[in-house]
Amino acid sequence: MKIAAADLGDAAARSEKAHLDTGPDGPGGSIVTASGRRSRPGILLDRDGTIIVDHGYVGSIDRVEFIDGAAEAIARFNRAGIPVAVVTNQAGVARGLYGLDDVALVHQHIADHLAGHRAHIDLFLYCPYHPAGVVEAFARTSEDRKPRPGLAKAAEATLSLDLAVSWVVGDRPEDIGLAEAVGASAIYLGPGDYLRPGVWSFPSLAVAAPFILERITV
Ligand SMILES: [Mg+2]
Numbered sequence: 001m002k003i004a005a006a007d008l009g010d011a012a013a014r015s016e017k018a019h020l021d022t023g024p025d026g027p028g029g030s031i032v033t034a035s036g037r038r039s040r041p042g043i044l045l046d047r048d049g050t051i052i053v054d055h056g057y058v059g060s061i062d063r064v065e066f067i068d069g070a071a072e073a074i075a076r077f078n079r080a081g082i083p084v085a086v087v088t089n090q091a092g093v094a095r096g097l098y099g100l101d102d103v104a105l106v107h108q109h110i111a112d113h114l115a116g117h118r119a120h121i122d123l124f125l126y127c128p129y130h131p132a133g134v135v136e137a138f139a140r141t142s143e144d145r146k147p148r149p150g151l152a153k154a155a156e157a158t159l160s161l162d163l164a165v166s167w168v169v170g171d172r173p174e175d176i177g178l179a180e181a182v183g184a185s186a187i188y189l190g191p192g193d194y195l196r197p198g199v200w201s202f203p204s205l206a207v208a209a210p211f212i213l214e215r216i217t218v
Pocket of ligand 1: 046047048049050054170171172
């Protein structure tokens with residue numbers, strides 16, 4: 001299923017691929033709280049440094065290198081019925097290093113690789129904008145650029161998530177900032193600890209996955 005980019009967030013959110021299960025609730029279930037509000041958690045994953053190695057402005061599939069255990073971690077989230085979205089800053093578009101079509105090809109490549117591990121991403125979202133860009137159409141600030149909340153809000157709307165019970169996973173301060181901006185739980189991936197209360201640190205998505213699965217309520 002394809003979701004039009006212009007329908008998401010501040011119209012800058014780009015989504016070129018989404019696998020949404022059929023059924024009234026899409027992937028996973030939902031909890032109706034005492035207030036009657038739907039409470040469906042999701043997992044928002046950074047891309048570079050989280051699923052694939054951050055080689056810097058990865059805009060072609062020959063530069064895609066998967067991080068060990070990431071596909072298996074995503075498959076576990078899938079089996080638990082938790083929607084998974086990728087939310088990624090792709091300033092390389094604004095900087096003229098690659099185009100929107102190239103981002104789509106990289107995401108298709110990632111999807112194909114994940115499929116080989118019985119894993120899938122429910123929604124790919126990226127921000128092609130950067131204020132210092134050289135491509136005029138993308139040289140601007142954007143609510144979609146992490147840590148601004150646009151991509152998370154687009155995922156919330158598209159996947160019917162409750163961000164307050166969702167998790168953001170990433171390897172940069174802007175990922176932690178995104179979690180804080182939307183009231184989600186934050187997981188930092190890196191060699192050391194992220195020294196901020198309420199942020200859990202792990203060396204990889206593979207190691208973080210059991211921790212998230214123990215605490216997330218589907
Ligand atoms: Mg990253």
